[in-house]
Amino acid sequence: MANAPGQRRKLVVSRDLGPDTMSLLYAREDLEIVAWPEDRRCERSWLLEKIAGATGAIVMLSDKIDEEFFERAGPSLKVVSTTSVGFEQVDLHALYRRKVRLGYTPDILTDAVADASVMLALMAGRNAGEGVTLVKEGKWPNFHFAPFFFTGPQLSPTPLSPTRTAGFLGFGRIAQATLTRLTAFGLTHCIYTTNPASPPNTALEASLAARYNTGISSSLRSVRRVELDELARASDVLFVLAPGGESTHHVVNADFLRKMKKHAVLVNTSRGTLVDSDALAQALHEEWIWGAGLDVVEGEPHVGADHPLVQEPRYVQYIGWECITDHLRKLYFRRCVIIPHIGSATFETRLGMVNLAAGNALAGIDDEAMPAELDVAARIASQP
Amino acid sequence: MANAPGQRRKLVVSRDLGPDTMSLLYAREDLEIVAWPEDRRCERSWLLEKIAGATGAIVMLSDKIDEEFFERAGPSLKVVSTTSVGFEQVDLHALYRRKVRLGYTPDILTDAVADASVMLALMAGRNAGEGVTLVKEGKWPNFHFAPFFFTGPQLSPTPLSPTRTAGFLGFGRIAQATLTRLTAFGLTHCIYTTNPASPPNTALEASLAARYNTGISSSLRSVRRVELDELARASDVLFVLAPGGESTHHVVNADFLRKMKKHAVLVNTSRGTLVDSDALAQALHEEWIWGAGLDVVEGEPHVGADHPLVQEPRYVQYIGWECITDHLRKLYFRRCVIIPHIGSATFETRLGMVNLAAGNALAGIDDEAMPAELDVAARIASQP
CATH class of the missing domain: 3.40.50.720 (NAD(P)-binding Rossmann-like Domain)
Structure with a gap:
């Protein structure tokens, strides 16, 4: 014209x-x-x-x-x-x-979102939300070192947990950039699911395995496409990084969450619609999983202080030295770190x-x- | 006996x-x-x-x-x-x-503290403390996407910031484990200072350069020991990872902080005594640096809600679309994320x-x- x-x-x-x-x-x-x-x-x-x-x-x-x-x-x-x-x-x-x-x-926001994905995995595992709140509320003076206070599952492997599996729901550019970062933390296995209509990408897996099995990242032993069921069961830390829309709506639901490991951390930096918020709140409240780090929540930004996920974690006073391991795990089991969709910010x-x-x-x-x-x-x- | x-x-x-x-x-x-x-x-x-x-x-x-x-x-x-x-x-x-x-x-806590060091670098750069607080306080519904709202400096390089320098004050095991993680984020340069009494460790530098110049971590172009002055001036993100004690007392003081880059992030996961808290609070308040992520604070755990560092950041309402770049930078310049010495937790x-x-x-x-x-x-x- x-x-x-x-x-x-x-x-x-x-x-x-x-x-x-x-x-x-x-x-x-x-x-x-x-x-x-x-x-x-x-x-x-x-x-x-x-x-x-x-x-x-x-x-x-x-x-x-x-x-x-x-x-x-x-x-x-x-x-x-x-x-x-x-x-x-x-x-x-x-x-x-x-x-x-x-x-x-x-592409342009791939690295920023991958950075934020790793940050949320660490924050949810390490009680960073609670830690920040405790200090802001002036409660640090009441808190002295105790061997298991504020402990969470470690992202990097340890002699007690020599294998660590990162799971990816969706395995596009952001997921692969996140995996790159995780390999330097020593993650040992990568599993992923993609659109069931996509053919297996053995070339991608071979190229990733070759890429990561060199230099400092030799910790990564396998990259494998799996079914949703195995993704839920085997991931120590699970990244939701698939597109939104009807085909992925509530793919992380109660059924999926019930299969996850008790110490698993769920990270969502893609679209809120992939995760059923009520099911996740129940999973955190009833200790099906360890914690969640969310940059996105379904219905955002209409996620107020009374939202079931914002209510997690409920800060529970540390009640005694006898509360180690199982008991402490129970007290501190509910962790949900939420940031307001700033993954690319x-x-x-x-x-x-x-x-x-x-x-x-x-x-x-x-x-x-x-x-x-x-x-x-x-x-x-x-x-x- | x-x-x-x-x-x-x-x-x-x-x-x-x-x-x-x-x-x-x-x-x-x-x-x-x-x-x-x-x-x-x-x-x-x-x-x-x-x-x-x-x-x-x-x-x-x-x-x-x-x-x-x-x-x-x-x-x-x-x-x-x-x-x-x-x-x-x-x-x-x-x-x-x-x-x-x-x-x-x-040794046994090296990886846990390295994980926490990267987490704090990301949290301080990405306004994670403020983000968590905003959502918890029920303010997300008032917040809609704006291109520069909640933005901070990116840890990984971008076309606009193709080089990123990690600085280390102290370069022992935890610092090296932190560097390993950062290389997968694409950091391009590493500089460090160690005890002035130690001789230059060219063997270490050569071995690190060889180690990181392979595979996925080829982004790292140099590892160099520098004087304290250059460490302050050249670091985009600076990790304090040296032992406590008299010889390192307040090594990060007002003079050091004034030399740092405006967008730099300071992380301390070693001992609170290395950083002068009053000088750091001034540095954040007067915008000498971007932010700080602290696992340790001098005098801990006697760090209450009225501590000058706990007072940072002061949450400032985002006041208008005209507040981009410099003005917004000013509004959001004060960021201090503190967790209660849980680096190894x-x-x-x-x-x-x-x-x-x-x-x-x-x-x-x-x-x-x-x-x-x-x-x-x-x-x-x-x-x-």
Whole structure:
């Protein structure tokens, strides 16, 4: 669509992208930049109003990009650029029918989320949430060294626990980057499940085994794809790192959690919908597993102080030196560390993400190759 | 000293070591086991009373083992076994003069503390303390995605920050185990300082470089011993992992902290005395550095809610979308994550520690080779 003289094409931005990136957009004098001005989630009514006649849109995971959105936008719309690696908020069929292109931000947040995944595994195992709270509440002066106070299961192996198995529900880039980090902690086995429709990836396993069986990471003895049942039963620490959506909804449910090891730690840094929150709260409360580290919770951000998972752990006073091992394990069994979906929240990664989203939008408007464009046709074809 | 018929030798234990280990001690029918019965630090008066005529003592880091202790014990005392890797509570000269042997628990806690060191580096960089608090206080529902909200410096490299330098103040086993973990996060450079009296260890550096320049950890480009000044100036994340005592007292002071990078993270998992708490609180408050992750604080456990470091960070409401980069950096600049000296607190490691302490005590009483005995003569000779 040619630019009429004196009439600038419109790019709608549903959240301020920061001065560095916004200035790149405002520098484009041929574009009218219409940005949501407030410090909160963009209102849908605003987005639907502004999108009319726009050529491009930079949106967030929280903006529903559906039939109504495209209707309002009209035929001028050439590109939607989401500032996220996921795009479950986008109706791909509606987008494809209108030949609108879709940009997203893959890969760029892999390392930040892998860092956060390891952090949450450590925090949940090591009672870090309780530790921070105890000190903040001024209770450290009452606490003296006792051999088993505040103990949890160790991530790295010990003479008493010479094998440690990391499990991955989903085994894409973030999972593999997490595994890379864990090998340096001495993890000895890796098991994973992927979409049952995917064929076994023996080449990947061979390449991973070769990669990790060298140098400092010779601790890793095997990388193996397994069924969900074995994943639950055999993992010492289990990372949920699969896409959201219907096919993975509540894949971690009561049945799955009941099979897990008593000292296992569950980490979810992908999408809240994969884990049944009520079942997990029960699992923590009834001591089916040791603890959980969550960056995402189903229904977020509507996860208030009364949410069953936020209620865990209930801080229990350490009641005596006789409470060692089993008894102490019981007292301290309920651990849930939750952070507010900040797995990718580093300066460097988020700046990279918003710059990529801006680059995708501008390339789409200019009919150029986008730095990261989803192959929508292939994606639709691969869906069940 | 021979065991008189009908008279059992006495082993004093200043803290319950848990059922697994205590049962090993009680199984020795030739010994009278005298254990402090309460769930708190052993009272000195109790220890001084019970130690009279004892053959051995299993003690904690919090028990002062001084001239008075040895006077009260008398000539029957053959062994002191401390349940700790450090032994700064022991008057080595007084011990040596009386030919009492000293057991301790080196190495066994290396991996647990290295795990905790990486955890604290991630927590301080990623605002994990604030994140946990925000969710616990029920504030998540008010918080929607914003590109730079809750962001911090990334531990792993990014295209925007392709080099990342880990600094180590002290470069013993725990520091090297921490470095091993960090290499899998992609850290590119390692610098360290050690006791100025130690000669340069080029063999160590060559061996580390060879070890890390293979396989997945090829990211590490150099390992170099530097002066304290360069350590402060060049570290992106700095680990304090040196022994306590006079020679390292407040080595991290205001002068040191002022030289550090604005985005640097300081981690202390060794001894609180190495860091000047007031200077660190000022450094955080006045934005000299990004944040700190502390497992130890000088004067612990007398670190209450009014301690200047516990006061950091002060939770500041996110005030608007215009607060990106510099302004936001200012708002969120004060971060101090503190956990109550639980760096070695895993089931496996603590059980290993108490078993080792028991084994040391029994071997000392039996005049046998101790599993981990300090070479006291060599230690005294090496001290300034």
